[in-house]
Amino acid sequence: MIRLHHVPQARSFRVLWLLEELGETFEIVPHSFFDKSLRSPDYLALSPAGRVPALEVDGQILFESGAILEWLCETRGRLWRAPGDAERVEWLEWLHFAETAGQHLANLTQHHIALREDWMRSPTVMRLEAKRLEKVLQVADRVLARHDWLLPSGFSAADVAMGFSALLGRRFVRFDGMPALASWLERIAERPAFRRAMARDGAAEIYTQDFYEAPDV
Ligand SMILES: N[C@@H](CCC(=O)N[C@@H](CS)C(=O)NCC(=O)O)C(=O)O
Structure with a gap:
């Protein structure tokens, strides 16, 4: 169960x-x-x-x-790269690098959404965190310019971990300069399992805007 x-x-x-x-x-x-x-x-x-x-x-x-x-x-025994596999290290790196993006996403969510009053927010932190998130996503964009999925041999749980970070990241960072990342999200959106997951996600309560702009400082 x-x-x-x-x-x-x-x-x-x-x-x-x-x-x-x-x-x-x-x-x-x-x-x-x-x-x-x-x-x-x-x-x-x-x-x-x-x-x-x-x-x-x-x-x-x-x-x-x-x-x-x-x-x-x-x-x-699926969607991974087992110990000894040539892609093992890359697989582990991506699986956990997703949380390097995650820390910026958490800070941005706190600033844009959880802190309700303007005086509680720091525009400097909001801009800095969006910039730092962009740098993290650019790492994935560079790799995805070379192959369809994060690992050269194909789709794995690394795409799931990082894919979620990129999906959320799109609400805080413009993807105009990251075409490979944008195409990867389109490929992800076509996966039947992703569609089934989206259908079971539940009603949106946290993010109600497509994009959260960092304020000018
Ligand atoms: N690194 C943890 C982070 C877990 C986490 O912070 N989850 C958030 C949702 S994205 C949460 O439960 N927040 C509730 C809270 O902070 O009270 C993981 O990847 O599971």
Whole structure:
């Protein structure tokens, strides 16, 4: 029995999408950032910092999206590059580099969305974080100019981890100068498993604008 604790548009989407790619049968337990359910003692027993994703698999509890993706691939023997594979190091790097983007996405989300009053926000931090996120995404753009997926041999969970970061990143960074990244997102959008995952994501509560412009400083 697989049960995914999920907030629509949040990092738990990585796990939702990978489970669809793997063809797993699973149940989604929906949560919201706005109803305190992530702070309940029951939820904290699953995810001690009160974050999503958390995944329950036959009584085993996992949190941290990169670790969950790695573990799912490893236990299913799919969409990964096993120890000894020529692409093993690259696969691990991309899987976790997704969270280098993730830290900027979290800061941008906090500034543009969670901090409601202007006096709470720092326009300098908002511009800086958008710039730093762009630099991270440019790394993927350069690689994707050479092949369709992040690894030369084809699609893997690295595309899932980083794909989510790029999907969200598009709300804070213009992709005009990153054509390979934009084409990759189009290829991702055509994947049947991605479409199934999007259909199960749930109603958007966090990001209501297509783009969040950094204020002038
Ligand atoms: N590095 C962690 C980050 C988890 C995380 O911070 N998730 C966010 C959603 S994207 C969350 O649950 N935020 C709720 C909170 O901070 O209270 C992962 O990739 O799983």
